[in-house]
Amino acid sequence: MAPAGKWNAPPGVRWGLAGLALLVAGSAATAAVEEGVALGGGWELLAGLPLVVVVAVLTLVQCEPPPRRVPYGWRLALLGVQAVLTYVLVISLPGSWLGLSGLLAGAALCALPPLPGSVLAVAVAGSGPLLVAAGWVAAPPGGGVAAALRAVVTACAVCTVARLAMVVARVHGAREQAARLAAQRERQRLRRDLHDLVGSSLAAIAVQAESVLRAGPPGGAGVEELRRALVTAVGLARRAHHDVRVLCDPEEGAVPLLDEVHQASRALSCAGLAVRVVAPPAVEADAAVVECLRAVLREAVANVLQHSRATRCAIVLEAGAAGVRLVVRNDGVAPPGGERPRRGTGLVGLRARVGALGGVFGVDTDGGTFTVSAVFPSDPTEIPRASE
Structure with missing residues (x-):
């Protein structure tokens, strides 16, 4: 696996992460611009901007695909921190800041299993109209219902893009595992073929050459040259047979x-x-x-x-x-x-x-x-x- 900072993500995952980053940054920027227009600037907007950046970063961390996906326990802790920061913005600062509730709902859908994530996302989206009705938050343009609808749309978009990136990462991992298994099976087939075909042929050459040597030299000229050639052939065949046996050893290079x-x-x-x-x-x-x-x-x-x-x-x-x-x-x-x-x-x-x-x-x-x-x-x- 590539070391931290050098993860070679497949192209589909990189495109998904880029789209997710643009989506989250755009949603956070839209919420900040809406509040800036409503408040007319001032210290209230400047106080909320750092928290908006932190909420956007926490959303991206929750939606990151494997192998850099944070463990489940950390995701729960970060989701709790994001919820606290979101509602501090919504309740404590002037304005509504309800546009950030969509990021919180999307992070819940990505960080939690489907059932609890969906329940929490619905609760987050429904909290906007309730806070507006209770008078704790100023009504945004369109009222609390419009804020809830925007939160649902943002959450669904964030979850969809993040899930697509995760699916691509999972498919990529399965493809790498399948390729590794195919290569392993091919190596095993080559070992069997070498052992059954090449190894047996080399052994037969050595046996036949040794039988000629044991039969004794025939008469006539060139006998010594023939004997030296047979000795050389026997040595080469035995050495090649040994190399094939080493190659076919299951532990060799395993x-x-x-x-x-x-x-x-x-x-x-x-x-x-x-x-x-x-x-x-x-x-x-x-x-x-x-x-x-x-x-x-x-x-x-x-x-x-x-x-x-x-x-x-x-x-x-x-x-x-x-x-x-x-x-x-x-x-x-x-x-x-x-x-x-x-x-x-x-x-x-x-x-x-x-x-x-x-x-x-x-x-x-x-x-x-x-x-x-x-x-x-x-x-x-x-x-x-x-x-x-």
């Missing part, structure tokens, strides 16, 4: 398991999911088991990105004297009566692969979550029951 976990976490974060990773500092396991766990993790992450509507995902890797256990759990299960999650050929193939190494592969959809797990106990007689 990504360590912990690095694979962190790569998966970054891919999920870039797609907009809240990710929790629990992993030990080091994993000691058989090379075949590590390669299988990498395949399970890649397939599970690909399923989350491509086939689910998850918002949270947890990756738990445990390694100890009892064995190795990998769990990938997300909240992308459809509600009761909805579409059931699909179990494609990838999961079926993983079950067979894990079982061939003495492990247990499980898929569980209980509790509103979708869980993929792979367990490789150190003692094969203590294999736990698989989750079906």
Whole structure:
């Protein structure tokens, strides 16, 4: 992942962020101009301008797409600060400043889940007419109802542009993960082809050349030159065969398991999911088991990105004297009566692969979550029951 300050966002995300910045800045500037005209300038307008800038910046922070999206807890805290600043402007300073309520409602729609965000946005938009009716705020042009309508339009526009940028970021993350999986599958195919075709051919050359040497030199001239050529061919064939075996070694140049976990976490974060990773500092396991766990993790992450509507995902890797256990759990299960999650050929193939190494592969959809797990106990007689 690119370091802070050097994030190479895809073009669609950059256009979305630029449009969002213009929309928020324009809404804040419109509110300031309306109040300036109503108040005729003066200290009241100058006192409100810094708070207007802070409210606009907080709105942009709330709507920023991944991977720079702030954690959920921070979004709640910043939303509370923005609400306080907005209503300080609306209630404490002369004028109405109700034009800023649309930015607060839009930030609520972006920062919170759909249901609570919609409820809070409606409450913010409806607070304008109530404050005007109570006499706490001067009536803006068009009255409190017009202010509420402007707030709804602004909130919907801010939320729509921000959500589009988030969708583009998520699609970009899924595309990168799919490309990485495709490259990994291609490398595996090349390893198999090299081993099965080139490696076996080189081994056959070496065996045939050695059989000629063991048969002894034939009579006639040029025997010594022929023998030297055969010796050279045997050496080259054996060295090439060794190079192919090294190339086809699954651990040769492979990504360590912990690095694979962190790569998966970054891919999920870039797609907009809240990710929790629990992993030990080091994993000691058989090379075949590590390669299988990498395949399970890649397939599970690909399923989350491509086939689910998850918002949270947890990756738990445990390694100890009892064995190795990998769990990938997300909240992308459809509600009761909805579409059931699909179990494609990838999961079926993983079950067979894990079982061939003495492990247990499980898929569980209980509790509103979708869980993929792979367990490789150190003692094969203590294999736990698989989750079906």
